[in-house]
Amino acid sequence: MARQIITAANAPSSPLYSQGVKAGPYVIVSGTVGIDPSTGSIADDTIQGQTRQALKNCEAILNAGGAGLDDILEVGILLTDPGDFAGLNEEYARWFGSEPPTRYVAKLGVDVPGLLVSIRMTAYVE
Template sequence: MPRETITTSEAPSSPLYSQAVRAGNHIYVSGTVGVDISTGKLAGESIQEQTHQALANCETILKAAGSGLNDLVEIGVLLARPEDFAGFNEEYARWFPSDPPARYVAKLGVELPGILISIRATAVTA
C-alpha cells in the first residue's frame, strides 16, 4: 500500500516526523500540541486553550489531507497533568457534542516546557 506524507504550513511541524501520513483510506495525524502557528507560541496557559488549539491544528492537518473531524475514528490524548482531565473534557465536549470518536487519555511521559497536551488522531475516509 503506498504511503503519502501530508504537510501543511498552517499547523505546527517538525523535521523529525510527518504531520500526518495517509495509507489507503486511513489518515494518521501525529501528536499535535496547542501551538498557534500565527504566533509560534502556545495558545495559552490553560488546558482549555491548549486543547482548543491542538484540536484546531488536528483539524487543519486533516483538511490538508482532504478530510475532517467527521472522519475521525480514534483520538489519543496525552496530558502533562492528570488534574487537567476535567478541563480537557470541558473543551473536548465542545468539539464533539455527539457521536465522538473512540478515545484514550494517558499521562504525557516527557516534560516539555509549558506543553499541557498532545493529541494524535486517526481518520478513515471513503
C-alpha cells in the same frame, strides 16, 4: 500500500516527524500540541486553550489529507497533568457532539515547559 506525507501550513511542524500520513483510506495525525502556527508559541496557558489550539491544528492536518472531524475514528490524548482531565473534557465536548470517536487519555511522559496536552488521531475517508 502507498503512503502520502501530509503537511499543513497552518499547523506547527517538526523536521523529526510528519504532521500526518495518508495510507489508503486512513489519515493519521501525529501528536499535535497547542502551538499557534502564526506565532510559533504555545497558544494559551490553560488546558482548555491548549486543547482548542491542538484540535485546530489537528483539523488543519486532517483537511490537508482530505479528511475532517466527522471522519475521525480514534483520538489519543496525552496530558502533562492528569488533574487537567476535567478541563480537557470541557473543551473536547465542544468539538465532538453526541457521537464522539473512540478515545484514550494517558499521562505525557516527557516534560516540555508550558506544554499541557498532545493530541493524535486517526481518520477514515471513503
